[in-house]
Amino acid sequence: MMWVIIALVFWLAAWVINVALAQSRFHNTRLVRLAVPLLFGATLLVLWEGIVRGLNVSPVILPAPSAVAQTFANSTDILWADFTQTVLKGALSGYAIGCLSAFGAAIAIDRSAFLTRGLLPIGNFVAALPIVGIAPILVSWFGFDWQSKAAVVVVMVFFPMLVNTVQGLRETDQMQRDLMHTYAAGYLTTLTKLRLPAAMPFVFNGLKIAATLALIGAIVAEYFGSPTRGMGFRISTGVGSLSIDLVWAEIFVAALAGSGFYGAVALVERAVTFWHPSQRGRA
Amino acid sequence: MRTVLPMLTVLAALLTIWYVAVGPMNIRVALDQAERSAATVLPATSVERRATSVWRLMAQNSEHIAAGYALERPRLPTPTQVGQELWKTTGEMVLRGRAFSKRSLILHGWITLKSTLSGFILGTLLGILGAVAIVYSRVTRMSLMPWAIISQTIPIVALAPMIIVLSSQLGVEGRGLPKAIISAYLCYFPVLVGMVKGLQSPALAQLDLLRTYSASGLQSFLKLRLPASVPYLFTSLKIGIAAALVGTIVGELPTGAVSGLGARILIGDQFGTPLAIWAALFTAAILAGLLVTLLDLSQRLILRRMGMPS
Numbered sequence: 001m002m003w004v005i006i007a008l009v010f011w012l013a014a015w016v017i018n019v020a021l022a023q024s025r026f027h028n029t030r031l032v033r034l035a036v037p038l039l040f041g042a043t044l045l046v047l048w049e050g051i052v053r054g055l056n057v058s059p060v061i062l063p064a065p066s067a068v069a070q071t072f073a074n075s076t077d078i079l080w081a082d083f084t085q086t087v088l089k090g091a092l093s094g095y096a097i098g099c100l101s102a103f104g105a106a107i108a109i110d111r112s113a114f115l116t117r118g119l120l121p122i123g124n125f126v127a128a129l130p131i132v133g134i135a136p137i138l139v140s141w142f143g144f145d146w147q148s149k150a151a152v153v154v155v156m157v158f159f160p161m162l163v164n165t166v167q168g169l170r171e172t173d174q175m176q177r178d179l180m181h182t183y184a185a186g187y188l189t190t191l192t193k194l195r196l197p198a199a200m201p202f203v204f205n206g207l208k209i210a211a212t213l214a215l216i217g218a219i220v221a222e223y224f225g226s227p228t229r230g231m232g233f234r235i236s237t238g239v240g241s242l243s244i245d246l247v248w249a250e251i252f253v254a255a256l257a258g259s260g261f262y263g264a265v266a267l268v269e270r271a272v273t274f275w276h277p278s279q280r281g282r283a
Numbered sequence: 284m285r286t287v288l289p290m291l292t293v294l295a296a297l298l299t300i301w302y303v304a305v306g307p308m309n310i311r312v313a314l315d316q317a318e319r320s321a322a323t324v325l326p327a328t329s330v331e332r333r334a335t336s337v338w339r340l341m342a343q344n345s346e347h348i349a350a351g352y353a354l355e356r357p358r359l360p361t362p363t364q365v366g367q368e369l370w371k372t373t374g375e376m377v378l379r380g381r382a383f384s385k386r387s388l389i390l391h392g393w394i395t396l397k398s399t400l401s402g403f404i405l406g407t408l409l410g411i412l413g414a415v416a417i418v419y420s421r422v423t424r425m426s427l428m429p430w431a432i433i434s435q436t437i438p439i440v441a442l443a444p445m446i447i448v449l450s451s452q453l454g455v456e457g458r459g460l461p462k463a464i465i466s467a468y469l470c471y472f473p474v475l476v477g478m479v480k481g482l483q484s485p486a487l488a489q490l491d492l493l494r495t496y497s498a499s500g501l502q503s504f505l506k507l508r509l510p511a512s513v514p515y516l517f518t519s520l521k522i523g524i525a526a527a528l529v530g531t532i533v534g535e536l537p538t539g540a541v542s543g544l545g546a547r548i549l550i551g552d553q554f555g556t557p558l559a560i561w562a563a564l565f566t567a568a569i570l571a572g573l574l575v576t577l578l579d580l581s582q583r584l585i586l587r588r589m590g591m592p593s
Binding site for chain 1: 285286288289290291292293294297358421422425426427428429430433435436437438439440441442444445448449452453521522525528529532533536544545548549551552557560561563564567568571572575
């Protein structure tokens with residue numbers, strides 16, 4: 001019971017500190033804006049640890065965060081092998097292929113207003129479909145190794161990326177295009193100097209959506225067969241063999257990889273679209 | 284109407300590509316079958332054929348290409364085959380009065396729909412409550428918002444098998460609840476973000492006007508902020524329901540599920556019946572389309588009733 005009480009006391013104290021911080025006149029400083037969510041996250045971890053220890057929850061049901069951290073430290077080599085297999089080989093290569101080909105397709109389609117009109121509603125519809133279900137088909141086409149995982153990711157990221165890029169390319173208004181016309185700028189110059197830069201906020205929106213989809217696709221595809229490594233493989237076998245702490249360590253890696261990936265895209269976005277209102281005044 | 288003709292063109296192009304692709308995708312399987320029924324095939328054994336490109340195979344065995352369009356277990360079925368399988372597992376079942384038999388996709392679609400809707404309702408409620416808390420309390424906004432964003436970059440599918448095992452060990456019967464939790468997790472975020480935007484959309488002048496009426500906080504919430512957020516809510520709901528359906532299907536994928544569209548996909552994979560997978564996939568797509576269209580229609584109706592441009 002001690003542990004539960006300690007956790008609850010910590011929670012109350014953190015809450016009081018957070019309220020005080022948020023109401024104080026420093027609430028807009030960077031330090032406080034960082035400290036408040038960090039304290040909140042720490043509270044969740046302490047609560048989790050306290051409840052697991054205090055109520056003697058079996059590690060088969062829910063291991064304590066400290067146990068997960070220990071497993072994480074002890075099995076870094078397994079986790080690293082899984083990370084390379086799933087994230088670096090499967091998700092990243094699929095992400096690159098899918099986004100690049102969607103980007104190219106969008107530029108090609110954009111030349112025809114007719115095709116654009118037809119493709120946008122269809123692309124929007126396909127982007128809303130549960131495409132993950134295609135994973136078993138692609139695994140049977142491309143085999144168990146990372147190629148099939150990359151293929152699933154390609155299919156998943158293609159349409160969101162396509163729709164966003166096509167929409168972005170339509171962002172410029174007639175006046176701006178007329179201006180380029182008076183400069184005697186050709187199609188290519190207009191594309192590279194005006195329309196692509198204007199499309200960048202949309203492109204990065206698509207890239208960010210695709211970043212989260214890529215990991216989902218790569219992990220789900222591993223449930224349908226994979227070599228004896230990979231995060232999805234480790235999670236599904238770990239659940240079966242009740243090594244739940246390893247599963248949680250794997251989930252932690254997935255969370256790190258997902259946030260890191262998304263964060264990296266967001267950083268590039270900030271550098272590329274520094275002129276956009278949503279990015280101004282943040283640096 | 285301007286978009287109908289282009290859409291039909293694109294659809295026709297996609298279907299054509301699909302039909303054409305069936306030939307090269309299935310030629311190897313078709314030749315294997317032809318060899319077994321003692322037809323002459325070039326090259327004669329499947330080992331030799333594996334080293335030959337599909338185009339060579341198609342050129343040398345042009346009389347067997349047609350067989351690839353009528354396989355029982357094709358690598359890539361034709362759209363017609365998928366349509367027939369869909370009809371066999373839905374319409375025909377209804378005609379025979381067995382709409383809810385275990386082989387019927389209507390039953391599995393219904394099971395998936397139930398969890399999708401419960402997850403959707405749960406996620407929407409969480410999203411709206413979270414948005415209200417975030418708009419009205421600075422502490423919640425500062426502590427919750429960053430984690431809400433991070434939660435979406437974590438691939439939930441990694442957690443899905445865990446949630447299912449956890450809930451079964453905690454004594455929760457069936458898979459309904461864990462599936463609903465997974466879809467709620469995927470669906471709450473768009474609603475949260477949309478509602479925060481919507482609740483903050485009234486201009487300062489409007490809020491000030493309500494203050495001059497000496498309206499209470501609750502009144503300004505009910506009469507100004509809530510109505511103003513409705514268009515935002517519907518836009519997010521449409522994203523949310525699609526995400527909820529993905530969540531349910533992912534929740535049905537990890538081994539052990541027996542009912543639901545995701546389970547049909549899994550079973551089709553394990554028993555090597557690609558037609559079943561494709562039919563289940565298309566049912567899921569139709570379901571997603573219906574749900575989004577339904578929300579879109581109600582959005583138009585309600586916004587018109589509220590006198591807002593839709």
